[in-house]
Amino acid sequence: MPENPKPDGRQTAERRAQRASLVGVAEAVGVSPSSVSNAYNRPDQLSAELRERILRTAAELGYPGPDPTARNLRRGRSGSLAMVFPERLPYPFTDPYAMLVLRGVAEGLAEAQQALMLVPGSPDQEADEGAVRNAAVDGFIVHSLLEENALFQVALARQLPIVVVDGPQVRGLDCITINDRAGTRAAAAHLLELGHQRIGVLTTRLTGHTNTGPVPPDERHLAVGIARQRLEGCAEAVLAAGLSWDDTVVMECSMTSVEAGHAGMRALLDTDPQVTGVVAFSDLIAVGARQAAAERGLMVPFDISIVGFDDVAQFENLTTIRQPAAEKGRLAVERLIELLSGAPQVPKHQVLPTELIVRGSTAPPPVLSRAAAR
Amino acid sequence: MPENPKPDGRQTAERRAQRASLVGVAEAVGVSPSSVSNAYNRPDQLSAELRERILRTAAELGYPGPDPTARNLRRGRSGSLAMVFPERLPYPFTDPYAMLVLRGVAEGLAEAQQALMLVPGSPDQEADEGAVRNAAVDGFIVHSLLEENALFQVALARQLPIVVVDGPQVRGLDCITINDRAGTRAAAAHLLELGHQRIGVLTTRLTGHTNTGPVPPDERHLAVGIARQRLEGCAEAVLAAGLSWDDTVVMECSMTSVEAGHAGMRALLDTDPQVTGVVAFSDLIAVGARQAAAERGLMVPFDISIVGFDDVAQFENLTTIRQPAAEKGRLAVERLIELLSGAPQVPKHQVLPTELIVRGSTAPPPVLSRAAAR
DNA sequence: CGCCTTTACTATAACGTTCCAGATCCCGTC
């Protein structure tokens, strides 16, 4: 036995046979590993003849080229960015808004020649922070997480560059948002200007916990993140119109989906049958709300008006607040790349514009009070 | 000078200060690196007291936990899978069918606790095969590539497990498809059974190259991949009905989009004004086709019938061939995980079922010949 | 002919882990 077994249990030669590595190729050609590395990464550092010879032998040996992981370790870069969502992995593919953001990210990434890593998370379980802890990436784009979310905390602990989209807004972090307050303020104001006197609100989740039902006035300040901003926007418009915010019913939907909007609207109509105008914090919720209204015999916009948010329900003819979702993604990538470039940067908070898009789901309220008519 | 400069230009001590590593923590605590590693990975291998002490010091030093890249190198696994598309990165976020596949992949991945890496590619340029060459992943899911595509070749060269979705079908590779031929055969047969005598076909790209316009009979055999299968399905149905395949107009659309379908339909109507039934190889194309028909004053389904493919146009009331897109993604992941588990596997080809969904875009042809009526 | 530059290639030391095989100690047991 010329060779004695190595600690790792396999003999070097045997290992070599399994799968060619860079030094394997080097030995076969009879040059140093550096030259093989250069053949792949810096063609100008060696003669064309040698390079040719190296690549040929590599092909013969079935060497698949430098191992990305080893290269990343040595270089200290991985060439890919991670995107983190608060929900399970399939979520971004079910919510058209999240998809638009993702699409923007994808567009930005394509230019930057980086890959995108989607890390699975779950809303409730802290079980699998593992995925974000173990993601071999250069930076994070964090979408719509709450500050106390475990996923977010783990991402922070990684000490990598982070760009936050849609909150949370944290000390030294870059952040890209819209002015959510102004958005819903415009939505509510639109209804009020049309003459509506009784507004209802269908909000997305107010906190990290799943909750459903009417939100009493004294609990509204507990809302966090985007929902809080949007709620405040509604309040501002309602108060500016001289109406009572406390008497305005706010209904919390269990999630951002058509079904949850449907259920929320039913509850809203049960709680306050006099509502003639509804501000929904998502187009999906608005679509569900319209269905629920129709089931009660209420025609949109003649009997009741609905304003959505995001402008993602293409075929629904919905009055809504448009926000540049894809742009958020693009900017996030752009910014992250800047951060990665190493130049020290002061954190930036970019606020993107929103726009009220008036379509066919809003109109003046019925002339006769609906309550009287019934 | 007690320490002389290290070759890499930075002194070890200085380096340590920059960012704590596992050995840095080990030194600080006064234990071996192995113990620190175990503190993170195998809590049962050390006393609770020591583990506690290690984690505390790690926190003090700001050590972010074991570096994923180094860990991956050592372990020989990266914990993430890559998905490769033939188009630029944003593409899967624009085509609802691709999105559904992606969503299925995401669902499968969530269960398997793996991350998903989306690698950018481009249809024409071979410039950035780099992304797939450098992706630090354990395996590939390759979607709808052609065999000669550079991206596909590079993925093959990586010698990692590969699962192919929607072709190409290659020697020892696992593959998940539907019976595309049977799908379009059913679509065309449906029209023929309704009584249509003159069928038109709107096909997706037939080859790797962008091409538009009518496909003469003697060029149809040049089609590759899925488009070829689907074309053959149409031919079979047409011939079985006793009609002439050579006289059936086949129009190639530049890409899979509403706009391209619109343009394709215009060209189809120009080429063969007598068509009363159209088989489109994608719902997006079908939607565009209907628009183009409407512009010519042709009402669907009264003047002309259209069958789509994929069943992804939710609001369009389209007769279509449904295929289990998300299921494809789920199965691909499942299979890939199996391959990664190491047990030697014989390659499997899974063929998923399709289903004709009859909705409002098909009807018997107009009783009077349209040509006569005009 | 000595000196300086360029070209082509190499030696060496990291990058930050984890795995495997011990080494040490303490305890109970025959």
Add this chain to the structure above:
DNA sequence: GACGGGATCTGGAACGTTATAGTAAAGGCG
């Protein structure tokens, strides 16, 4: 009192690269 054995912890060699500095040979120039 020797022995087996679990519980803890350590040593050292990989994993597969690449950056940096350096060497040797070849060419240019006064």
